[in-house]
Amino acid sequence: MSTKTPWWIRIPLLFFLIFGLMEYFIDSGDKPAIIEYPITQFFMLMVLLILIAIELILNSIENIMFQTLSPEAQEKYMASKNKKLEWKWAKELYQKLTKSRAIEREGEIILDHNYDGIRELDNVLPPWWVYLFYVTIIFGAIYLVRFHIVGDYDQDLEYEQEVAAAQAAIEEYKRTAKDLVDVNTVEFLADASDLNAGKKIFTANCVVCHMADGGGGIGPNLTDEYWILGGGIKNVFNTISEGGRDGKGMIAWKQSLKPAEMAQVASYILTMGGTTPANPKAPEGEVWIDPDAPEPADTETMEAPPEQAVDSTDIAMN
Numbered sequence: 422m423s424t425k426t427p428w429w430i431r432i433p434l435l436f437f438l439i440f441g442l443m444e445y446f447i448d449s450g451d452k453p454a455i456i457e458y459p460i461t462q463f464f465m466l467m468v469l470l471i472l473i474a475i476e477l478i479l480n481s482i483e484n485i486m487f488q489t490l491s492p493e494a495q496e497k498y499m500a501s502k503n504k505k506l507e508w509k510w511a512k513e514l515y516q517k518l519t520k521s522r523a524i525e526r527e528g529e530i531i532l533d534h535n536y537d538g539i540r541e542l543d544n545v546l547p548p549w550w551v552y553l554f555y556v557t558i559i560f561g562a563i564y565l566v567r568f569h570i571v572g573d574y575d576q577d578l579e580y581e582q583e584v585a586a587a588q589a590a591i592e593e594y595k596r597t598a599k600d601l602v603d604v605n606t607v608e609f610l611a612d613a614s615d616l617n618a619g620k621k622i623f624t625a626n627c628v629v630c631h632m633a634d635g636g637g638g639i640g641p642n643l644t645d646e647y648w649i650l651g652g653g654i655k656n657v658f659n660t661i662s663e664g665g666r667d668g669k670g671m672i673a674w675k676q677s678l679k680p681a682e683m684a685q686v687a688s689y690i691l692t693m694g695g696t697t698p699a700n701p702k703a704p705e706g707e708v709w710i711d712p713d714a715p716e717p718a719d720t721e722t723m724e725a726p727p728e729q730a731v732d733s734t735d736i737a738m739n
């Protein structure tokens with residue numbers, strides 16, 4: 422940057438340049454980094470202070486150097502310094518791109534025609550316009566060859582590719598967005614973090630009726646293989662979400678728990694299966710056999726697999 426640029430342009434320019442680079446390189450999700458990570462505010466403040474410090478140092482160095490100059494040199498230096506900031510290159514570029522003629526020199530290009538006193542100037546086509554025109558010609562030629570002769574791709578293919586990409590994005594979103602689980606998509610969560618979260622939810626909401634070890638009290642024993650409303654992650658999730666039979670005391674938790682939380686606590690409950698609680702309540706309901714289990718013991722007692730609900734997005738896609 423030329424030293425002719427005044428400080429009040431230099432400092433903000435550098436400051437915002439660094440700010441922009443920081444925002445570009447720090448991955449902060451939807452929010453700007455400056456809000457997501459407060460430390461960056463401190464960083465930008467430091468940058469500003471350092472920029473000001475550099476300006477001050479440069480200024481004093483200039484001052485010292487100035488004192489060492491001879492009087493003539495000092496005068497010369499002052500003269501060059503007092504020249505105003507000129508946008509010479511910008512003016513030249515503008516002139517090159519428009520080739521406009523100053524009003525005083527219009528006489529050179531005036532034509533002989535005279536229509537009731539209206540005269541015509543023989544201006545050249547402005548170069549910016551001409552260049553743009555050349556660009557459109559080149560674009561047209563490439564387009565013609567690429568799509569009409571070679572047949573690179575067409576709208577159908579483009580559409581299909583975009584739909585495929587969107588579908589992949591939806592899959593990815595569903596995989597990461599745990600709150601989208603419902604009774605049809607819920608799966609047992611084996612992650613320690615999920616099970617710990619499930620345990621917390623259980624301790625906070627469920628122990629009053631089911632006991633901390635799942636042995637049961639007002640609510641049934643959750644550790645045995647007998648289930649009133651069906652075992653397995655899907656049934657348990659459904660019971661938690663929709664509640665038990667009317668008047669029994671088990672409310673629908675979907676009002677107060679998020680789907681992801683219900684999946685976590687349901688998974689936690691399943692991990693209690695087979696443990697021996699201190700005061701186990703007598704079994705209620707029936708032994709539940711997983712219809713998807715590899716070796717069903719008895720086909721008679723097998724339940725029909727829960728009907729798979731159709732994913733509404735699938736319909737939209739087809």
Ligand code: HEC
Pocket residue numbers: 622623626627628629630631639640641642643647648649650651652657660661664665666667669670671672674686687690705706
């Ligand atoms: C107010 C007492 C109470 C609270 C609190 C409670 N439950 Fe229940 N729970 C019950 C009762 C009673 C039943 C039996 C419902 C029935 O017979 O229909 C039950 C049934 C269940 C069942 C089905 C058991 C089976 O044998 O099918 C599960 C799973 C369950 N509760 C999980 C939970 C979870 C998870 C929480 C906490 C988010 C919770 N419960 C909180 C009283 C409670």
